[in-house]
Amino acid sequence: GNFGGGDGPTQGGGGGGGQQDRRQQTITPVTIKQILSADNSNGDENFRVNNITLHQVTFVANVVSVEQLTTNLDVTVNDNTGTISGALWMSDSGMSDGDATSSASDISKPGTVVRCFGQLMTVDNERMVRFTRIIPVVDFNEITFHRLEVIRDFLRATRGAPGSAAVKTEAGAGMTNYGAVPPQAQGSGSFGGAGAQQTAGAFVGSGLSPAQEAVLQAINLKSSACPQGVHVDEICSEVRFSAQDVRVALDFLQSEGHVYQSVSENHFQACS
Numbered sequence: 348g349n350f351g352g353g354d355g356p357t358q359g360g361g362g363g364g365g366q367q368d369r370r371q372q373t374i375t376p377v378t379i380k381q382i383l384s385a386d387n388s389n390g391d392e393n394f395r396v397n398n399i400t401l402h403q404v405t406f407v408a409n410v411v412s413v414e415q416l417t418t419n420l421d422v423t424v425n426d427n428t429g430t431i432s433g434a435l436w437m438s439d440s441g442m443s444d445g446d447a448t449s450s451a452s453d454i455s456k457p458g459t460v461v462r463c464f465g466q467l468m469t470v471d472n473e474r475m476v477r478f479t480r481i482i483p484v485v486d487f488n489e490i491t492f493h494r495l496e497v498i499r500d501f502l503r504a505t506r507g508a509p510g511s512a513a514v515k516t517e518a519g520a521g522m523t524n525y526g527a528v529p530p531q532a533q534g535s536g537s538f539g540g541a542g543a544q545q546t547a548g549a550f551v552g553s554g555l556s557p558a559q560e561a562v563l564q565a566i567n568l569k570s571s572a573c574p575q576g577v578h579v580d581e582i583c584s585e586v587r588f589s590a591q592d593v594r595v596a597l598d599f600l601q602s603e604g605h606v607y608q609s610v611s612e613n614h615f616q617a618c619s
Contacts, residue, residue, distance in 0.1 A: 463480070562582055
């Protein structure tokens with residue numbers, strides 16, 4: 348059962364609602380880290396990420412705990428970027444208590460992977476989600492699909508839609524060219540070889556620093572042999588930069604959509 352289903356948010360708006368109504372029904376794919384760091388400085392539950400107002404959000408996460416109360420479920424979930432809690436109200440599904448209990452069992456086991464829909468709110472200065480729908484994930488490709496959706500929306504918000512003037516301008520200005528190998532690394536037999544002669548933070552032709560480029564190359568090389576993700580220790584052994592430089596590079600590569608955490612916070616896979 349899709350507990351809380353039926354009246355969940357849908358992409359776009361109904362007829363006659365107007366542009367504002369359509370915006371408020373738009374679902375934005377996010378990570379829990381984005382939820383926790385979303386700008387709420389304007390108040391009024393007006394959360395913003397990448398200058399986009401979050402009206403409805405969706406994310407894929409693991410169930411940490413579920414507590415069934417009289418009128419709702421208190422659900423806590425984690426997606427490897429953060430942990431957040433929220434309430435899923437019985438009235439959202441229109442079910443009787445008996446039906447709600449049987450459907451709740453689908454998501455009550457810790458570790459269950461679920462697709463969540465809801466709205467952000469703040470209760471006693473704690474950021475939470477008012478869940479409108481929680482659905483067990485049966486095809487684990489949905490995890491990768493969601494991560495790609497998050498990356499796509501991030502790039503659209505920060506660099507414009509594909510083919511837009513903003514993207515062409517950035518490309519012409521020598522911004523990040525995904526998959527490109529900087530001149531310093533071409534013909535080098537080791538990661539960070541020529542680039543390591545520079546500082547870890549100096550930017551090269553690809554728009555990445557030598558440390559970032561070396562880390563990305565190491566992950567690309569090892570990923571086929573490590574389908575669960577390349578461990579950070581393995582990355583450190585392949586590059587000529589300090590563990591701290593590697594961590595800083597990984598944080599940047601994650602934020603820019605080059606890599607993502609896989610089975611743990613220490614395992615990484617390339618997004619392409």
